[in-house]
Amino acid sequence: MLCSGESERQIRAIYDEVEHRLKQEGILPHHAEGTVDSGWLLLDFGDVIVHIFAPPQREYYQLDSLWSEAVPLIRIQ
Numbered sequence: 001m002l003c004s005g006e007s008e009r010q011i012r013a014i015y016d017e018v019e020h021r022l023k024q025e026g027i028l029p030h031h032a033e034g035t036v037d038s039g040w041l042l043l044d045f046g047d048v049i050v051h052i053f054a055p056p057q058r059e060y061y062q063l064d065s066l067w068s069e070a071v072p073l074i075r076i077q
Helices: 008-024 055-061
Strands: 002-004 031-033 040-044 049-053
Touching: 002 055, 008 040, 008 049, 049 055
Parallel strands: 002 049
Antiparallel strands: 031 040, 040 049
């Protein structure tokens, strides 16, 4: 899953909410890394990895183009 936040506060809120909602379902991340000020947070749930980017880091790493041929399951704008 690739997503972006427009501010450090929004990036942290996305991270916290994903982690909280999945924890309520008994799903815990295998690994988490990154810091809000780095512009890239990652939650690894095994079959699903959540990448939360600040816009400059998302553009720089271009994971969207890496996965461009994959079929999107959902796209939220």
